[in-house]
Amino acid sequence: MPVYTCTTAQSTLSADIKAALAAEMTRIHSTVNHVPGTYVNVVFHELAPEDVYTDGRPAQPLLINGWVRTGHPEAQTSQLVAEIAAAATRVTGIPADRILVVIQNSPAHFAIEGGRVLPAPGEEQAWLRAQQEAK
Amino acid sequence: MPVYTCTTAQSTLSADIKAALAAEMTRIHSTVNHVPGTYVNVVFHELAPEDVYTDGRPAQPLLINGWVRTGHPEAQTSQLVAEIAAAATRVTGIPADRILVVIQNSPAHFAIEGGRVLPAPGEEQAWLRAQQEAK
Amino acid sequence: MPVYTCTTAQSTLSADIKAALAAEMTRIHSTVNHVPGTYVNVVFHELAPEDVYTDGRPAQPLLINGWVRTGHPEAQTSQLVAEIAAAATRVTGIPADRILVVIQNSPAHFAIEGGRVLPAPGEEQAWLRAQQEAK
Numbered sequence: 001m002p003v004y005t006c007t008t009a010q011s012t013l014s015a016d017i018k019a020a021l022a023a024e025m026t027r028i029h030s031t032v033n034h035v036p037g038t039y040v041n042v043v044f045h046e047l048a049p050e051d052v053y054t055d056g057r058p059a060q061p062l063l064i065n066g067w068v069r070t071g072h073p074e075a076q077t078s079q080l081v082a083e084i085a086a087a088a089t090r091v092t093g094i095p096a097d098r099i100l101v102v103i104q105n106s107p108a109h110f111a112i113e114g115g116r117v118l119p120a121p122g123e124e125q126a127w128l129r130a131q132q133e134a135k
Numbered sequence: 136m137p138v139y140t141c142t143t144a145q146s147t148l149s150a151d152i153k154a155a156l157a158a159e160m161t162r163i164h165s166t167v168n169h170v171p172g173t174y175v176n177v178v179f180h181e182l183a184p185e186d187v188y189t190d191g192r193p194a195q196p197l198l199i200n201g202w203v204r205t206g207h208p209e210a211q212t213s214q215l216v217a218e219i220a221a222a223a224t225r226v227t228g229i230p231a232d233r234i235l236v237v238i239q240n241s242p243a244h245f246a247i248e249g250g251r252v253l254p255a256p257g258e259e260q261a262w263l264r265a266q267q268e269a270k
Numbered sequence: 271m272p273v274y275t276c277t278t279a280q281s282t283l284s285a286d287i288k289a290a291l292a293a294e295m296t297r298i299h300s301t302v303n304h305v306p307g308t309y310v311n312v313v314f315h316e317l318a319p320e321d322v323y324t325d326g327r328p329a330q331p332l333l334i335n336g337w338v339r340t341g342h343p344e345a346q347t348s349q350l351v352a353e354i355a356a357a358a359t360r361v362t363g364i365p366a367d368r369i370l371v372v373i374q375n376s377p378a379h380f381a382i383e384g385g386r387v388l389p390a391p392g393e394e395q396a397w398l399r400a401q402q403e404a405k
Contacts, residue, residue, distance in 0.1 A: 003198055003235065005142075007275075007313055015185045023191035037190040041198060041235065043142055044186040050285045051314040055307040056293035063273055063311060065337070067200070067237055077380055078387070085382040096385035100273065100311065102337055103380040110212055110238040112220040115231035117213070138333055138370065140277075150320045158326035172325040176333060176370065178277055179321040202335070202372055245347055245373040247355040250366035252348070 001035050001111070001118055004084075007045045007063040009052040013092060018044050021091045028083045032076060033068065034124055039113065062094050064101045069108035071121040077103060136170050136246070136253055139219075142180045142198040144187040148227060153179050156226045160219055167215045168207060169259055174248065197229050199236045204243040206256040212238060271305050271381070271388055274354075277315045277333040279322040283362060288314050291361045295354055302350045303342060304394055309383065332364050334371045339378040341391040347373060 004025055006018075013021070022042040030037045054061050064084060068077070085101040088094065108118040119127035139160055141153075148156070157177040165172045189196050199219065203212070220236040223229065243253040254262035274295050276288075283291070292312040300307045324331050334354065338347070355371040358364065378388040389397035 001235070003200070003237065018185060019188070019191075019193075022188035026188070026191040040190060041194075041196055042188040042191075043180075043182055043198070045180070045182070045313075045315070046186065047313055047315070050288060051316065053289070053292035053296070053312040055310060056289075056296040056312075058289075059311075061311055063313070065273070067239070074379075081380055081382050081387075085385065089385070097383075099385075100271070100383045101381060102273065102376065104239065104337070104374065104376045105380075106237065106239045109209075110216055110240075111236060112216050113232075113235045115220065115224070115234075117216075136370070138335070138372065153320060154323070154326075154328075157323035161323070161326040175325060176329075176331055177323040177326075178315075178317055178333070180315070180317070181321065202374070239374065241372065241374045244344075245351055245375075246371060247351050248367075248370045250355065250359070250369075252351075 001039045001113060002029055002033070002041065002066055002068050004029075004042045004064060004066045005045065006042065007047065007052075007065070009049050009060050010046045012046070012060050012062065012094070013044070017092055021088065024087045024091050025084055028087055029080065032080045032083060033072060036128065060098065062088060062092060062099045064088060064099070066101070066103045068103055068105050069111065069118055069121055070105045071108065136174045136204060136248060137164055137168070137176065138202045139164075139177045140180065140200045141177065142182065142187075142200070144184050144195050145181045147181070147195050147197065147229070148179070152227055156223065159222045159226050163218045163222055164215065167211060167218060168203065171263065195233065197223060197227060197234045199223060199234070201236070201238045203238055203240050204246065204253055204256055205240045206243065271309045271383060272299055272303070272311065272336055272338050274299075274312045274334060274336045275315065276312065277317065277322075277335070279319050279328075279330050280316045282316070282330050282332065282364070283314070287362055291358065294357045294361050298353045298357055299350065302346060302353060303338065306398065330368065332358060332362060332369045334358060334369070336371070336373045338373055338375050339381065339388055339391055340375045341378065
């Protein structure tokens, strides 16, 4: 259901670090938002040095943008963003002051996966059961 | 007015398939949301295999993210996302369980095209007439 | 705090123009939204010709997507999007009818930078002071 998009300048993250970060973000999202890992997507955009700027100058930030369904409890989203940000520093070694994590959201019924409209937060179990039974 | 961003691992879609999918998404958006096709943008991000993960493992999803103006009737947006998702499978042959379509939105007056603030949903005709007369 | 993502087909913008546009967008955002330039990120995605479509045909738009914190006064966001759009034409020479600027937003507390939850609009000064004192 969610998509996390990580944007960096080239050579900021090795292939191993990207795989480790994707795995850790998946584990965190799955645990905090009660979604099986099979529904968690993580992608990386590695851009040329001339394509990434902070303060109008070429820079090496790690920008993480996540999309989640609207309606999770506020405390849950706060926990999610805090754990994702902590994991980003822990896994990559990039200092926190170069990392920005932003969570965006839109209504679950504005999204479709596996051919079915996504469930509202809290209704995942019934949705997953129906998905399983359809197979 | 809208932008659709399609993200895949490299070699998931051929150039022909991308062109066909862009054309079909444009047709659908234009029909459902009453916007001339000249205002519909579709872009593709093709990422290296090590840059796309589902469930923390390298994967080949088709992730489609659309931006639309806030305020379309709910039923219209539901129809839009359903038709886009169906077209994605129909045109690409990728099974629905590897396709995620997400529509995000923000207010029309937070967007500018052709140098003019976008019209609220339902006010497209007057906006388009004024645009035409300015040419 | 904000991230601006500029998407074009390859060779639409030279390296010098990208640097100039990043600098100008940073200056505008910093002035209008009262955020130090050190917190303004701008990235560019340059895609293959077969990856960018308008009206279902290969095209050369300049698509600018910005993320800001929810809660800025409406007039401020309107000014921001107008100045960014004007700067895009002024700096790049691309005509306005090929430029789309969209601002999206989500709550400040859904974002973390420098290890700290972002301040709500209007509370930047106290947040920045605390950040400075922690160094």
